[in-house]
Amino acid sequence: MKQIKLILFVALLLVGVVACSSSGDDGTMVVTDAWGRSSPMAAQNGAFYMQITNNTGTDDKLLSATAEACEVVELHEMYMRENDMMGMRPVPGGFIPLPDGETVELKVGGLHVMCIGKIANFEVGDTYPLILQFENAGEMEVMVEIRDNADMPMDSMDHGGDMGSGDGG
Numbered sequence: 001m002k003q004i005k006l007i008l009f010v011a012l013l014l015v016g017v018v019a020c021s022s023s024g025d026d027g028t029m030v031v032t033d034a035w036g037r038s039s040p041m042a043a044q045n046g047a048f049y050m051q052i053t054n055n056t057g058t059d060d061k062l063l064s065a066t067a068e069a070c071e072v073v074e075l076h077e078m079y080m081r082e083n084d085m086m087g088m089r090p091v092p093g094g095f096i097p098l099p100d101g102e103t104v105e106l107k108v109g110g111l112h113v114m115c116i117g118k119i120a121n122f123e124v125g126d127t128y129p130l131i132l133q134f135e136n137a138g139e140m141e142v143m144v145e146i147r148d149n150a151d152m153p154m155d156s157m158d159h160g161g162d163m164g165s166g167d168g169g
């Protein structure tokens with residue numbers, strides 16, 4: 001009787017493994033194109049952008065991030081304020097949902113990783129380690145590359161200015 005239970009258990013385990021791998025995932029969280037904009041030391045804050053593809057086979061969440069180059073790191077989103085101005089605020093619930101099999105884009109004018117209190121001067125070509133904390137996938141370090149501001153679309157707002165206005169967070 002014990003043996004049959006064991007066989008059943010192993011069989012169920014195998015079914016589970018096959019079900020997971022059949023969705024085409026490779027079991028990893030993939031972060032690509034992590035970058036931040038260049039900014040003078042006078043600017044106190046910066047923003048990091050990236051694409052996060054969840055191939056883990058399970059829904060996940062980006063819970064938080066830390067970086068040596070920043071005093072505080074927050075997960076932010078842009079939103080429309082009453083006066084037709086773009087503002088930004090910490091994401092609702094404090095996390096970014098990462099549905100299984102989907103790519104979530106952190107981009108200018110949308111979700112971003114906010115670097116509050118820059119310790120380093122962000123110059124083009126610099127790279128800084130950023131540690132991402134996922135609910136299921138655990139901790140992951142990515143390198144953020146600083147790129148030229150000239151790439152930025154005109155509608156992007158100045159994070160530093162918004163934070164200074166008092167309702168930025």
Ligand SMILES: [Cu+2]
Pocket residue numbers: 047076077088089112113114159
């Ligand atoms: Cu922000």
